[in-house]
Amino acid sequence: MNMYQGIKMALGSIMSNKLRAFLTMLGIMIGVASVISLVSLGQGSTQKVTEQVQSLGSNLLTVNVTGRGAQTSLSYDEVLTLQEKPGIDAVAPVVSSRVTVKAGNKNTEVTVEGTDASYETVRDFHAQEGRFLLPIDVQFRQKVALLGASTAEELFGFVSPLNNYVQINGIPFKVVGVLEEKGDSMSGANDEKVIIPISTAERILASPGVRTIYVQAESPEQVEMAEAQLEAMLTKKFKGDEDSYRIFNQQDLLESVSSVNSTLTMMLSGIAGISLLVGGIGIMNIMLVSVTERTREIGIRKAIGAKKRDILFQFLIESVVLSGLGGLIGVALGVGGAYAIGHFSDTSVVFSWDVTLLSFGFSLFVGIFFGLFPANKAANLKPIEALRFE
Amino acid sequence: MKSESPGPLIRIEGLSKWYQMGGETIKALDCVSLTVYQGDFVAIIGPSGSGKSTLMNMIGCLDVPTEGSYRLDGVEISAMNDNQLADIRNTKIGFIFQGFNLLPKLTAIENVELPLIYRGVPTRKRKAMAMDALEKVGLGERMHHRPSELSGGQQQRVAIARALAANPPILLADEPTGALDTKTGKEVLEMIQHINGQGHTIVLITHDLSIAQQAKRVIRIQDGKLYEDWSDAG
Structure with missing residues (x-):
């Protein structure tokens, strides 16, 4: 058969x-x-x-500083020195806090991030309208702000918020840009925030000192080198206390x-x-x-x-x-x-x-x-x- | 028809079959001998319990003897394994059962084709052979009917066609008229006689003397022993 x-x-x-x-x-x-x-x-x-994870920006390292004793943060200038270290391409320090943002009769509770111009490249986060922060904004403590896509919609509806004013903790800021939509990711809601110059933020938030730093390595191969540099610097700063900071590596996260x-x-x-x-x-x-x-x-x-x-x-x-x-x-x-x-x-x-x-x-x-x-x-x-x- | 084989078709010598039943040995067949030649028509008659079915199982190569020798068409059967027996059944024996034993889900022609499938005959040739066999039993018109759509007599004729299709040297009929009324039984018997007339060797097993007497030779079986009944030979 x-x-x-x-x-x-x-x-x-x-x-x-x-x-x-x-x-x-x-x-x-x-x-x-x-x-x-x-x-x-x-x-x-x-x-x-x-x-x-990759959309957060390639070669990205995130440093969170919790501090040791009275020393709970780094200063902006200290962070900027990191830029000179081998393997590190750019750093974007962030000072952040929850604030109430008001525009006209509408207000909303969002995260405000004080940072500088390098944030745009390091986080790969651009303005869809208007412009991003410029070095001059930081230098002269300009009261300018970029709104996240959701925040902009919430405060201004479908009207362009450019050149309008928002009040952050009662202080008027001129809106110079709206951030592109990124959706939610593991670092939280990307579209519900306000970005202002770091120097201005240190003043109005009354919390000088950088607790979050985004660091861009020169290339994926350089990530480890950059991480080692950061570690060396932070360990020295916090006198060998390794618990006072954490470095997140994009690759580890992935x-x-x-x-x-x-x-x-x-x-x-x-x-x-x-x-x-x-x-x-x-x-x-x-x-x-x-x-x-x-x-x-x-x-x-x-x-x-x-x-x-x-x-x-x-x-x-x-x-x-x-x-x-x-x-x-x-x-x-x-x-x-x-x-x-x-x-x-x-x-x-x-x-x-x-x-x-x-x-x-x-x-x-x-x-x-x-x-x-x-x-x-x-x-x-x-x-x-x-x-x-x- | 194949008739060149010089010796007898069936040669049974000193064949016994014992069964163990509850610690007791039952001799279903007790040292029997039987010789059947090409073209013969042998009826084996006996009451139930006489060893009739056991003898049929032996002749039909469905079972092997405990003792003795059985040569079918010159080949010794008694020491064969299951697969060899299956081969012998396929090529040497055509079964006609009392209950027809057709497969209900297959049509008449598919039933007839079955032994040819197991023999490995290619499709076209197989269909031709099956049609041929069905025409021989007068069922050329009802080839594509299922058994349930056929009368008892027609079903038994399909079974005969199935037995004939593979063109085996022996047709083994076990009470072929047992499940039929007298009239169709007679028709089926006539057909078997007709087939015998064409040169097929037939071994018929029955308990009915009137049917047995249609055969050329009648052999009685009683308590596992065989007695040839020459007086009734036609």
């Missing part, structure tokens, strides 16, 4: 009981579909987070994010894999029932000359066709489902062929593995006893 005949026979017997075949396949279908869609979603979110994500993906696909396994047990169950039901058929086939391997083959093909068909439908559902989720919600979906092939292959393997026992049972039936079976 050849392969073609075997597959034809198996299809015939599957088609003769469609509802049962469908229910048997359901487990595999759900398993494959969930593996594919969950992994697509997981990879999608990994990619999105990675993009977000790695930890992607490792969290891959753990999640692994877990999800593990759960989905278990459902595939359960689907396989369902197939074995139905195949065993089918073997018992068809004992007489097996007896007839054996009497007219079917060999052990013919019967084994027949039932094995049946279970593989069941699981394979279930797998195919599952692939369609999984891919379709992933795209549908990607389309109807703002979750990003990254579809991967590897996972699709892998889960389809696994469904075939489940068919073989769980079909083997029932098929073997059928093949080993004695023809006389099988013929006598009613």
